[in-house]
Amino acid sequence: MNQKLPRPGSPLRHFDVLLSPTPRGARLARLLATEQLRTWGLPLDPARLVVAELANNAATHGRVPGRNFQLLLYVVGQTLRIEVTDTRGDRLPHRHPADPAAESGRGLALVAALADRWGVTHGLPPRKTVWAELTFAAPQPPESERPRSGPTRQQLSGGR
Numbered sequence: 001m002n003q004k005l006p007r008p009g010s011p012l013r014h015f016d017v018l019l020s021p022t023p024r025g026a027r028l029a030r031l032l033a034t035e036q037l038r039t040w041g042l043p044l045d046p047a048r049l050v051v052a053e054l055a056n057n058a059a060t061h062g063r064v065p066g067r068n069f070q071l072l073l074y075v076v077g078q079t080l081r082i083e084v085t086d087t088r089g090d091r092l093p094h095r096h097p098a099d100p101a102a103e104s105g106r107g108l109a110l111v112a113a114l115a116d117r118w119g120v121t122h123g124l125p126p127r128k129t130v131w132a133e134l135t136f137a138a139p140q141p142p143e144s145e146r147p148r149s150g151p152t153r154q155q156l157s158g159g160r
Contacts, residue, residue: 009076010078012074013074013075015024016070017029017070019055021059021069021086029051029084033051034051042080046115049110050115051111054081054082054111054130054132055069057107062086062088063088064088067087069084069087070084071083071084072085078136078138079133080136081133082132082133084131085129087121089126089130090121092128093108093130114134115132115134118131129144
């Protein structure tokens with residue numbers, strides 16, 4: 001497992017890991033992403049749901065025996081980018097209307113609904129990267145504790 005930890009004070013937070021293209025690898029991607037989001041102090045949802053869908057797609061549709069898929073998370077400003085790279089660049093994901101009776105086929109619709117943006121980027125053959133971006137609201141600075149005038153002693157005693 002390859003993991004790069006962010007340097008303290010670095011404006012770019014970054015995490016990446018190689019995982020086996022199996023259901024276990026997809027589950028591990030979700031668990032590792034959840035822990036990394038906690039470490040960074042970011043909201044867990046909907047990010048971990050997006051990671052789960054993209055990792056599951058890589059393990060299911062992007063699987064090539066003996067080749068791993070990569071999960072990459074990084075944060076710039078208020079945007080979390082999730083990238084999952086697999087070695088099936090010949091099989092591009094596409095959204096299609098799911099059969100209401102089907103038990104699968106809704107993953108990319110879920111990603112599209114949860115993410116602010118998503119897409120596919122071709123990499124060096126035979127790779128492709130499916131990515132999604134989530135933008136978080138900027139944290140509001142706490143209201144400053146300025147001295148404020150309160151009632152005077154005279155006002156408290158009824159004006160005497």
